[in-house]
Amino acid sequence: MDERASAVFSALPGMMFEDKNKEVSTHPLTLSWVFGYNSRLPVFNLMDEDYRVVLYAASHTAVIHDLRNNKQYHLQGHSSCISCFCVSEDRRWIATADRGPESLVIVWDGYSAVPVHTIFDSHPEGGVSAIAISHDSRFLATVGAGAVQKVCVWKWTSTDTKPVCSVELQPQYGFQDYIAFSCRTHYELVSNSTTQVIFYMWEGNSLQCHAPHLSDRTFNKAVGVLSQSLFHFSTEQAVTGTLEGKLVVWDVASLASKSAATPAKPFNMKAIKLVHLQKEGITTLAIMDKTIVTCDVKGHIKFYDGSLQLLHWYSQFKLGPIRSISFSKTPVCPLNASQFPTSCTLSGQPLIIRNFILSTFDGVVVHVMTEQTQVTKCLEEPKCPVHAIACHPAKPLLAKGSACGLLKVWDYNLSKYLVSRIFKGQNIQSLCYNHDGSLLAVGFADGTVCILDSISLENESLEPFRYSKGAIIHMSFSHDSQYLATADDNMSVALYKQVIEEDKEVWERLAALRSHYKPIRTILFGVHLDSDKPRLLSLGEDRLLVEYDLENSVKDDLVAIRRDRIEQSAVPKYITWYPQLTKEYFFLTANDQYKMKIYNVTTKMCRKTVLGPAYGSPLEKIQVLPPREGCDPEKHYLAYITTDKVGLQILPVDGNPHRSSAFICHPAGVSDFVCSYEGCHLFTSGGNDLTVMKWDINLNVLEAAVSLGGKDLIPFYNLLNGGREGEFFRELEDYFYYAQLRHQGIDTMEPREVSTHIPLEQIPFVMRAMGFYPSEEQIENMLNEVKFGEYLETGKQVTEINLGDFIKLYINHRPAFGLSLKEIEAAFRLLGYQNEQEEASLNRDDLLLLLQHKGEHFTEEELAECLTTLLGMNPEGGSAEGGPYDASGAEAFIEEEIPEEITATHFVEEILGLGVPEPAITAMEKTTENRSSDLTAKS
Known part of the structure; x- marks a missing residue:
């Protein structure tokens, strides 16, 4: 074992x-x-009151939470958010499922938290929308979440990887998001959508289903939206709750089928009664000790006997709509029956009810001890998205704000909630502590800014600032807490300053500026190198890094002293101060092309790309x-x-x-x-x-x-196609040494000087030969990176590069995933039109005109040289070695070889010569012939 x-x-x-x-x-x-937890899913009671342990879902993790001892255990195994989960009747087994691209169903031992069985790709078409475990814990039922839903029954205690039986459902039944086994036999199941109930009978390897008709005409009454369905605990009937406060009663259609000779079949069920139990909509149904339990949108819980006679109800808890109810595993042993509620029947006998856990759609979990009706709040978490978090700069405190306006502060070392505040009708979008943690700034979706005392969460300023027209998405205090800068989704930066009024420090809004024309990604405070004065910058998706003049900014006039375009085609995502690992001071940025770049903080020159x-x-x-x-x-x-x-x-x-x-x-x-x-x-x-x-x-x-x-260059060799021993590396070596010959002159008769280095000016040619076509700006960045790499240490510029450093340079600067055909198609779609075959296309004259006038444009001679070389008219080297081109001949050749309408695929395969129509075209997939012909071609 x-x-x-x-x-x-x-x-x-x-x-x-x-x-x-x-x-x-x-x-x-x-x-x-x-x-926090996912309040859209149920909460289960795993143990009795001596432990008080609950189970809930949080993103892709199921959490076992010991409430009394404040401990958590996490069931981690899913790579997508948990969409549904269930617990066996004895609380021993837990089954979790998700809806991800590689959907899993995992069965866990609830005692040891060990995963004991995993079902891979149970519903590959879309994951699992509902799951249930049988009364004897031997079988699982799952409902797929695909366009065509499928119900499967699994014997998880065996090693079988296929379901015991399954059936596909018709789309007109609606999206089935709930399923349950009968409490009397695992051969019968029921599921429902908001409009349709389906009954199932499992016989051998066959799963039969029947969807009985139910509409407002069935009983000439409005039925309402269906919520949950359950089989009766002692008869062959079933019940379904609705959001109209009604209960649909189902029974076997034929009386003959109730005889001992003909067992009841759930696919013979029909609606026989519509009982108007209450005014409030029923959200949850449960069976507990021969009683039917209903929970509703007003937070009420009602208990009925098998004949639907009311026994007892709780209406005093003042809760929101109830999502789930989960009873203790073992019945209560009453020492004094008079401490329990009495039945509503004429007998008025004490009603012994197990203690239970309630969870609501509002994110509240309470524990109810039925003896003397003691209610304990277990959890109270946001019911809306949580977008804003901030950590105290000197204490173990975490502040988190939600879209419902709930701001909570936790001691994360003790995992203990400390203080909270609700901003009614507000949507918290950002949070920020100042440098000593005495203040907490809160930004809202309507553009309001509040500055709070970080301990009491009371307003520091008399009135909130309501100046911004967009949601406050970024906030930052200066190092001395004299300034607060905010950025909103209206691309504006606002500056707040602490001033003295009547011998008291107060905050005022100084000025604002719409400094970007695309969303702002970062607001960054720093300190000037030659002083202790604060420095403010902002970075936007418009590729602009904007620096502001705080000293000369006055009321209603925020001055921008410098705007630097730091990217050519990539979109910057974030910027931060780079630690001082050298004598130079840098920014560190990340962009959407999987690159990180280091910039000098003064000159804004790109010093390194990785x-x-x-x-x-x-x-x-x-x-x-x-x-x-x-x-x-x-x-x-x-x-x-x-x-x-x-x-x-x-x-x-x-x-x-x-x-x-x-x-x-x-x-x-x-x-x-x-x-x-x-x-x-x-x-x-x-x-x-x-x-x-x-x-x-x-x-x-x-x-x-x-x-x-691995050490040294080993990790970088592994990033090359074929590694250190592959053909790609051998070709790279050949081109590296060929570049030495080219630098010394191909036709020279002088003695050759073999070296392990090549001059910097040869770097672009070798890069292009290996299938990477950098722009002129990228070339300049590469050369600067090498040239000034040792300048501060030696005072000299580097003039050559060895093979190892070249490999690093190549890997760090080339596109992370090669040249994508989709990117070229997107460019053609943006610049051109869609032809009759619905292909992205460009007119030849328009393409030539764009290449000569947009971006890093070509001169007419450069364009003619490049195209004629790519199309095979000129030998390697072009005009540099073969003399000037015949302009008229080149023009005629281009018109003959390039069609009047150019599609993206033709451009990639026939003109660039890449020849790979797959989505990702990498440099390693280019042929040797293409590389050699491209050696002197301009990107």
Whole structure:
């Protein structure tokens, strides 16, 4: 028996929370706490009152939360958000499912939290929309979320990878998002959408289904929207709740089918009665100890016997619409029956009800002890997206704000909520502490800015600032807290200043400026190199880095002293101050082409370009970790988020992929992240998944990954097609040494000087020969990167480069995923038109005109040289070695070889000669002939 099996075999309730030696994490980032939960899914009660443990879903993780001892255990295994989950009747087994592209169904042992069974691709067409476990815990039922839904029954206790039986549903039944087994037999199931109930009978390998008719005409009464359905606990009937407060009763259609000789079939069911139980809409149904339980939109809970006679109700809890109800595993043993509620029947006997957990759509979870009706609030979390989080600069405090206006502050070391404030009718979009943590600025979706006392959350200023016309998406305090800068989604930057009025420090709005014409990505405060005065910059998707003159900015006049275009084609995502690893001061940026760039803070010159982390999407935000106590002060690290991941990077950046690591944190999208003041934790907010996650940082594991990836150039060789021993590397060597010959002169008879270096001016030619066609600006950046790489240390410019450094330069500057045909098609679609075959096309004359007048345009001679060389008219070297072109001959040749209408595919295959019609055309896929002919061609 393996260790995993024995851990399950010997498991006891709650053993995952037992105190034991904590294992050292083997990952750079480890999930340690989840703030919030998905209130759109149910909450289950796993244990009795001595433990009070609940289970809920948070993004792609299921959380087992010990409420009394304030501990969490996370069931991590999904790479997409959990869409549904269920628990067995004995609380031993937990089944979770998702809707991702590689959908999983995982069965967990609820005692040891060990995954015991995984079903891969259960519904590859769209994942799982609903799941249920049978009364005896042996079978699972899943409903697919695809366009054509499929219901499957699985025997998860066996090794079978296929369902026992399945059936496809017709689209007219509506989207089935709920399913349940009968509590009497696992051969009968029921599911429903908002309009249709479906009954199932499982016989052998066949799953039969029947969707009985139900409409407003059935009983000449409005039925309403269907919520949940359940089988009766003692008869063959079933019931369905509606949001009209009614209960549909189903029974077997034929009386004959009720005889012992002919067992009842659920596909013979029909609606026999529509009972108007209450005015409030029914949201949840449950069966508990021979009673039917209903929960409604007003937060009321009602108990009925098998004949639907009211026994008892709770209406005093003042809750919102109830999402789920989950009863204790074991019945209550009453010591004094008079402490329990009495039945509404004439007998008036005490009604012994198990204690239960309620969860609402409003994000509230309460525990109800039915003896003396004691209600305890367990959780109260935002019911709307969480977009804003901020960490205190000197204390273990985390502030998080939601779109429903709820602002909460937590002590993240104790995992304890401290203080909160509700801004009614407001949508919190951004948060920011000042440098000493005494103030907390809050930005709202309507453009309002509030400056609060960080402890009491009371307003620091008399009235909120209501000047911006767009949502406040970025906020930042200066290092001395004299200024607050905000950016809104109207592309405007606003500046607030602390002034003295009547011997009291107050905040006022100084000025604003619409300094960008595309969304602003970053607001960045710093300090001038020659003084202690604050420095303010903003970066936008318009590729502009704007610097402001704070000294000369006066009331209603925010002065911009400099605008620098820092990207040519890429869209910058974020900018931050780079730690001083050299004598020079730098900015660090990340863009949408998976590149990170270093710029001089004074000249704004690009000094280095490296390949950034490539984990499915570009970096969205970056932050240098603060130095950790007890760690080497010379070592620095970078934290970042992508669309759905959080990661760490070792500095300095150099393009080595092994110096970076990332983990899925919010599959539906990360809205923000922050770092704790001591550099030990990262916090990520998931926006629409309603959660904030705390990640513990282990830098030793990150450092170990670097050594495992190889030393020196080994990691970079692995990024080449075929590696160090591949054909691509051999060709690169050939071109590298051919460039030496070219520099010395192809036809010279002088003795050759063989070297391990090539002059810098040969770099562009070798790059193009290897299939990478840099623009003139990219060439200038590459040359500057090498030329000034050692200038501050030696005072001299570098004039040549060796093969190893060239490989690094090539890998870091080339497109991260090669040349994409989709990008070229998009360009043709933007610049041209769609032909009769619906292909992106350009007129030949328009293309030639664009190449000569737009962007880094060609001269007429350069364009003729480039096209005739690409089309095979001229020998390698063109006019440089063969003399001037015959202009009329070149023009005639181009008109003959290039059709009047050029499609994107023709341009790639026939003119550029790449010859690969796949979505990704990489430099490594080019042929040797194309590379040699392109050696002297201009990009």
